[in-house]
Amino acid sequence: MPLLYAIGDIHGRRDLLEPLLAAIREDAARRKRKPRLVFLGDVIDRGPDSRGTMDLVIAALGEFRGSRLILGNHEEMLLRFVDDDTDRARTRRLWLNNGGMETLVSYGFRAHQSMDEIARCFEEDFAGHLAALRAAAWMLKTDLYCFVHGGIDPSLPLAAQDPETTRWIRGEFLNFKDPLPRTVVHGHTPTISSGPEIHVNRIAVDTGAFHSGHLTCAVLEDDAAPVFLSTSDHGDHVTVSKVEALDCR
Numbered sequence: 001m002p003l004l005y006a007i008g009d010i011h012g013r014r015d016l017l018e019p020l021l022a023a024i025r026e027d028a029a030r031r032k033r034k035p036r037l038v039f040l041g042d043v044i045d046r047g048p049d050s051r052g053t054m055d056l057v058i059a060a061l062g063e064f065r066g067s068r069l070i071l072g073n074h075e076e077m078l079l080r081f082v083d084d085d086t087d088r089a090r091t092r093r094l095w096l097n098n099g100g101m102e103t104l105v106s107y108g109f110r111a112h113q114s115m116d117e118i119a120r121c122f123e124e125d126f127a128g129h130l131a132a133l134r135a136a137a138w139m140l141k142t143d144l145y146c147f148v149h150g151g152i153d154p155s156l157p158l159a160a161q162d163p164e165t166t167r168w169i170r171g172e173f174l175n176f177k178d179p180l181p182r183t184v185v186h187g188h189t190p191t192i193s194s195g196p197e198i199h200v201n202r203i204a205v206d207t208g209a210f211h212s213g214h215l216t217c218a219v220l221e222d223d224a225a226p227v228f229l230s231t232s233d234h235g236d237h238v239t240v241s242k243v244e245a246l247d248c249r
Contacts, residue, residue, distance in 0.1 A: 001142050002066065003033040005229075007217040008040055008196075008205035009072065009187040010057075012047025012102060016215040016231045016238060017056050023229050023240035027219065037064050038140060040187040041072025041149035041167070045099030046210045051106040054129045061132070071136040072149045073167040073188065074099065079133055082119045089115070099210075138163040141182065145220060150188035151202070154180060176201065185218060196228045196245040203245075216243070 005024050010017050028035040043057050044050035061067050071079075077095040081088060092115050096104075107126065109118050122130060139161065140147040146158060148166040151173030158181055170189055180201040187206035191197050194212040197204040203226060209215040213233025218226045230243045 001144065001220070001222050003028060003031060003035045004038060004142070004145075004220040005035055005217045006038045006040055006147060006185045006203075006205060006220065008207055008215065009042035009190075009209060010039075010047070010053055010215060011042055011045055011074075011099065011210040012050040012053050012106065013209045013215060014047075014049040014052040014056055016209055016213065016233065017053055019238045019240050020215055020217060020229065020231050021056065021060055024217065027229065031221070033221075035064055037061070037067035038147050038185075039067075039069045040147065040185070040205065041070045041136075042074045042187060042206075043069070043072065044078060044103050045074040045095075046102055047099075048102065049106050050103040051108075051126075051129075054132070058128065058132050068140055069132060069136040070140065070147060070149050071133060071138055071163075071167065075133050075136065076164070076167055078103070079130070081115075082122050082130065085116065085119065088119065138166055144183060144223075145185050145203075146180075146182040147185045149186065151186050152180070152184055154178070157181065173202075185220075191246070193246050195230070195243060197248050198226070198245045200249045213238075 039057055043053055080091045081095055150167050151169045152161050153165055154176040184202040190206050190208035191204050194207050194214050196216050203218055205216045205218050207214040207216040214230050216228055216230040218228055220226050228243050228245055232239050
């Protein structure tokens with residue numbers, strides 16, 4: 001298995017992603033292996049710099065060969081807003097009520113602009129960002145792990161999963177305590193501890209970066225036990241350190 005770094009929900013915190021990427025470079029160099037990154041989705045919304053965060057993610061996908069972005073439910077809302085003009089009013093309400101306004105501000109849009117104008121400008125001025133989202137995966141698999149944004153329907157085999165369900169599911173997946181075909185690595189639902197968690201069938205790495213200052217990645221190498229790198233926001237500076245996961249098995 002390649003050396004993988006699975007990064008949880010960033011939510012517009014470019015200030016956290018930048019030092020985490022630097023720490024990943026250092027960690028991979030120490031291991032003398034070429035890394036691949038898996039961004040688990042929800043790159044945008046809520047935080048102050050979704051545009052800058054997308055720039056960093058796209059650059060990282062180019063820098064680390066074989067890396068992938070998984071589409072989160074927040075990216076899904078943005079794409080629906082841009083692509084579906086027949087349902088734009090409803091999508092607008094859902095998206096803006098869940099952090100989309102902060103994203104629009106970061107892209108330089110103003111409150112007086114119409115929704116149709118904003119969608120058109122996204123297509124014209126930020127085509128590269130939209131192309132990256134449209135090319136995003138919804139599930140990635142290795143021999144040991146399955147990477148999705150939110151989770152899987154535990155009643156279905158991996159081959160029968162619905163992409164939209166994997167972005168939005170919570171209770172049915174989070175409350176399922178039996179083994180799954182592969183260990184699921186996911187974000188979407190912030191952990192109560194604001195730290196990574198290891199469960200019997202899943203690894204949770206959404207550590208609530210937007211409000212906690214902890215942006216976390218799981219470091220997965222062959223058959224070794226996962227380790228975790230996480231940021232800490234000290235206000236005037238950000239540090240990155242190895243952290244212990246809460247063992248919920």
